[in-house]
Amino acid sequence: MLISRYSKPEFNPYGDTAPDDAATLWPAPEAHGPLAATLGLPGSKSLTNRELVLSALADSPSLLRAPLHSRDSDLMVAALRQLGTTIDAVPGEGAFGDDLRITPGELFGSTTIDCGLAGTVMRFLPVVATLALGPTTFDGDEGARRRPMATTVSSLRALGADVNDDGRMALPFTVHGSGSLPGGEVTIDAGSSSQFVSALLLAGARFEKGLHLRHSGERLPSLPHIDMTIATLAGRGVTVESPALGEWMISAGPIAGAEIDIEPDLSNAAPFLAAALVAGGSVTITGWPQRTTQVGANLIDLLPRFGATVTRTADSVTVTGGESIRGVTLDLSTGGELVPNLVALAALADSPSTITGIGHIRHHETDRLAALAAEINGLGGNVTELEDGLQIEPRPLHGGPWRSYDDHRMATTGAIIGLAVAGVEIENIGTTAKTLPQFADLWRALVGEAAL
Numbered sequence: 001m002l003i004s005r006y007s008k009p010e011f012n013p014y015g016d017t018a019p020d021d022a023a024t025l026w027p028a029p030e031a032h033g034p035l036a037a038t039l040g041l042p043g044s045k046s047l048t049n050r051e052l053v054l055s056a057l058a059d060s061p062s063l064l065r066a067p068l069h070s071r072d073s074d075l076m077v078a079a080l081r082q083l084g085t086t087i088d089a090v091p092g093e094g095a096f097g098d099d100l101r102i103t104p105g106e107l108f109g110s111t112t113i114d115c116g117l118a119g120t121v122m123r124f125l126p127v128v129a130t131l132a133l134g135p136t137t138f139d140g141d142e143g144a145r146r147r148p149m150a151t152t153v154s155s156l157r158a159l160g161a162d163v164n165d166d167g168r169m170a171l172p173f174t175v176h177g178s179g180s181l182p183g184g185e186v187t188i189d190a191g192s193s194s195q196f197v198s199a200l201l202l203a204g205a206r207f208e209k210g211l212h213l214r215h216s217g218e219r220l221p222s223l224p225h226i227d228m229t230i231a232t233l234a235g236r237g238v239t240v241e242s243p244a245l246g247e248w249m250i251s252a253g254p255i256a257g258a259e260i261d262i263e264p265d266l267s268n269a270a271p272f273l274a275a276a277l278v279a280g281g282s283v284t285i286t287g288w289p290q291r292t293t294q295v296g297a298n299l300i301d302l303l304p305r306f307g308a309t310v311t312r313t314a315d316s317v318t319v320t321g322g323e324s325i326r327g328v329t330l331d332l333s334t335g336g337e338l339v340p341n342l343v344a345l346a347a348l349a350d351s352p353s354t355i356t357g358i359g360h361i362r363h364h365e366t367d368r369l370a371a372l373a374a375e376i377n378g379l380g381g382n383v384t385e386l387e388d389g390l391q392i393e394p395r396p397l398h399g400g401p402w403r404s405y406d407d408h409r410m411a412t413t414g415a416i417i418g419l420a421v422a423g424v425e426i427e428n429i430g431t432t433a434k435t436l437p438q439f440a441d442l443w444r445a446l447v448g449e450a451a452l
């Protein structure tokens with residue numbers, strides 16, 4: 001059976017909120033009392049898309065249990081199919097859609113891949129396309145053409161690939177795959193995204209000479225995401241040696257098929273857990289892994305800095321809000337994708353905050369530093385952009401429109417603020433379908449406006 005996005009008739013991964021009416025304003029629900037919610041979340045984007053790529057490059061079939069079904073993972077599934085991988089939906093135990101069985105096939109190009117706005121698709125798959133026979137063209141949303149891709153183009157050329165980008169060093173471009181890649185040594189600057197490193201590591205074992213990768217540059221963001229890549233490779237029998245910080249080596253060899261349980265997306269837990277600080281009361285996320293490489297796990301340490309109390313059981317995390325929210329001074333270079341939601345807390349705090357180490361999030365779905373400052377200030381706030389961060393002076397906020405810039409995390413950030421501020425209206429709440437199509441429904445349930 002071929003997977004369809006709506007493979008279970010009763011299950012609509014995009015929830016009741018259709019993502020097609022981008023201009024509609026969504027009145028963010030206000031919290032009318034302390035929260036008492038317990039919820040589970042769909043699978044991790046970063047784990048699902050890594051395991052899909054590794055399954056396509058493996059030497060035998062794989063099964064992903066409880067994978068994410070969202071725009072980013074759908075784009076990855078569609079692209080890998082176009083390149084010759086068989087991906088079937090099979091019934092599973094997950095509450096948010098089918099499992100996926102992946103049967104690797106010979107990879108071939110002669111296709112155009114839609115990357116949407118997914119960093120994992122636009123950074124991971126051009127490397128895979130070098131191993132396919134024939135040309136593969138990559139393009140995506142308008143916003144995708146603005147995201148940094150020069151490191152992908154130059155690193156693939158250095159490893160022996162033929163890439164035609166018409167001098168743009170950005171999407172769209174075409175990888176002329178020959179079915180194999182020499183590979184070997186390459187030095188890159190991954191200062192604007194860790195995904196350049198992960199992309200090469202994921203496929204490195206399939207290069208003829210393996211991979212010896214070095215990062216040169218002042219900073220390397222999102223280290224936990226590189227650790228996640230290394231851990232997923234270990235689960236497939238591939239060893240990554242790291243003789244020094246910013247240096248990785250992989251020998252040529254097979255990537256094994258595997259049966260993998262995908263963990264819930266802990267970064268998508270952030271808005272729900274943050275809600276407990278804003279509205280008071282408690283929010284429990286079930287299915288929280290005991291050990292994980294997901295950067296969202298750091299919320300357990302980060303949220304107490306804002307004044308929360310965190311308690312754990314063997315498989316859940318509960319966050320309870322305090323009397324007020326405290327301002328923070330944080331370097332969040334390791335967890336850039338958590339920044340927007342945490343900035344919402346900082347804007348509602350009782351003292352100023354400074355968050356630094358996050359210049360690279362100007363290259364996420366949108367320039368998140370500029371977007372956060374513009375939207376919070378548009379509601380009466382006082383946020384100042386720094387070169388690599390934000391300074392937040394809390395001020396009483398008022399209602400008004402909140403632009404989401406096609407950025408799922410901007411949309412959820414507006415929702416957090418809307419819990420405490422009457423009249424916040426979020427543009428294109430459907431953009432949350434990038435990683436969490438159920439967001440609007442879960443959020444209404446969180447505040448008691450719908451059943452969980």
Ligand SMILES: O=C(O)C1=C[C@@H](OP(=O)(O)O)[C@@H](O)[C@H](O)C1
Binds near residue numbers: 120192225
């Ligand atoms: O590899 C991944 O799955 C990701 C890496 C990070 O990217 P950056 O290093 O560009 O921040 C993260 O922000 C993104 O959401 C997902």
Ligand SMILES: C=C(OP(=O)(O)O)C(=O)O
Binds near residue numbers: 118364
């Ligand atoms: C930066 C993000 O996404 P992407 O994988 O598209 O880079 C994100 O989800 O916060």
